[in-house]
Amino acid sequence: MKTKWSKTLSLALICSLSVPVAAIADNLFAGTNAKWKAECGSCHVAYPAQLLPTSSWQRMMKGLDKHFGTDASVDTSTAAEIGAFLEKHAGSKRGIAGETTMRVSETAWFEREHRKVDAATWKNIKVKSAANCAACHTAAEAGDYRERGIRIPQQEITR
Amino acid sequence: MHIRIHSRLAVLAAACAFAGANAFAATPAEMRKDFEAAAKTAMPGFSGLSAARGEQFFKTTHGKDWSCATCHGVRPVTDGKHTVTGKLITPLAPVANASRTDLAKTEKWFKRNCSDVLGRECTAAEKGDVLEYLLTLNKG
Structure with missing residues (x-):
């Protein structure tokens, strides 16, 4: 009986500890919007709003017809809804290099997080681009970029 | 006269209700028909859609870096891959993907991708030809 109680107690203790740990776990991004997911997620993973500041998102939403070399324009009401969602969740303390950068990969946060990724991985055909988050972050679609979801793809053997 | 106007209004109301309920759903065959009709309106001498012309259009570049096939593949019955990301x-071909039945989405992507591939919007004839080509593709 005593053992059972102590087991319950230790389980409760573990749970109470793991809650704050999970809550502060970095690189798990909350917040979703159906239009953001559909529109921003059709050519690349819908990047979490937290990864860029408001000023960047505002600049981005004004130039969707020339979006990194492609036309990604959306109708006015969709743009307004997505813009509001992005601004609501925009990042504020990710050490953004240049306040209006539109490339997440140019932020100090991105560079710091990826400093251990070697050059061969970036060149891997399965990775191809720093825009291809899901190549390594297997749960990226769910906004989950935590360490536990990372699987670096193996280079294909070429002859 | 009144009866005529009323019946027209009724048809219009029914059409709106239908469109609302289906969120601009249209089968690829219906879209093909609409593109052909629009092409005939734009060019009175238009002789009809052509799968061969559509295939040629799909696989060649049009003065810029990409063709449709660059991202959708030369046989779009399988998955394509965005050339940058x-x-x-x-898959684009209806035979391999039953989910492409949203007219607004179809027009949205034609607008964007024609801008990327041709640097302008596509004509109804070009869109219709591509659809005609896609409809000829089999899975095998």
Whole structure:
């Protein structure tokens, strides 16, 4: 009986500890919007709003017809809804290099997080681009970029 | 006269209710028909859609870096891949993908992708030809 109680107690203790740990776990991004997911997620993973500041998102939403070399324009009401969602969740303390950068990969946060990724991985055909988050972050679609979801793809053997 | 106007209004109301309920759903065959009709309106001498012309259009570049096939593949019955980001694109051909039945979405992507591939919007004839080509593709 005593053992059972102590087991319950230790389980409760573990749970109470793991809650704050999970809550502060970095690189798990909350917040979703159906239009953001559909529109921003059709050519690349819908990047979490937290990864860029408001000023960047505002600049981005004004130039969707020339979006990194492609036309990604959306109708006015969709743009307004997505813009509001992005601004609501925009990042504020990710050490953004240049306040209006539109490339997440140019932020100090991105560079710091990826400093251990070697050059061969970036060149891997399965990775191809720093825009291809899901190549390594297997749960990226769910906004989950935590360490536990990372699987670096193996280079294909070429002859 | 009144009866005529009323019946027209009724048809219009029914059409609106239908469109609302289906969120601009249209089968590829219906879209093909609409593109052909629009092409005939734009060019009175238009002789009809052509799968061969559509295939040619799909696989060649038009003065810029990409063709349709660059991202959708030369036989779009399988997944394509975005040439910049590497993201998978589900098959274009209706035979391999039953989900492409949203007219607004079709027009949205034609607008964007024609801008990327041709630097302008596509004509109804060009869109219709591509659809005609896609409809000829089999899975095998």
